[in-house]
Amino acid sequence: MSKKKNENSIKLLNKAVADELLAIHQYMYFHFHCDDQGYDLLASLFKKTAIQEMMHVEVLSERILFLKGDVEMKILGEVKKIREPKEMLKCAAGMEDESAKEYNVWANECAANADSATKKIFEDLVADEEMHFDQFDTEMENLEKFGENYLALQSIERSKVVSVRGPAGQ
Helix, strand or coil: CCHHHHHHHHHHHHHHHHHHHHHHHHHHHHHHHHHHCCCHHHHHHHHHHHHHHHHHHHHHHHHHHHCCCCCCCCCCCCCCCCCCHHHHHHHHHHHHHHHHHHHHHHHHHHHHCCCHHHHHHHHHHHHHHHHHHHHHHHHHHHHHHHCHHHHHHHHHHHHHHHHHHCHHHC
């Protein structure tokens, strides 16, 4: 592989690392607030998605190192201080949609540089981001369909579990 091709792929991979790191921070922020409000299903979804995004960082970083680059652990942007579940879901869906679009473009750039392995990584990421988008979109539809009752049911379920096992999981 030519050095120039490596540089372009490394640059794109590091942009993706920054994107994924911001997503991890954002989703964990949402997880903490949903958990605090008793919305266990949403809290779990955000936490699970953050963990999947961590795995993306690992794959991206391994490829950067293989290409003899250095992983730049930079976050571009700031965590949005959103505490309303509907707005959290809207933000998350938007982030996933944007990532899928970017990764698709970057996959094509890598293809143009004859870097099929990096292209495949980006294509796999597109599929994952589209799946995340679908999950967040489904939750937004549930909120639209069932309204605040959807969130209330999550809190009630937690109350049932806590009352059965006692305080602090006893």
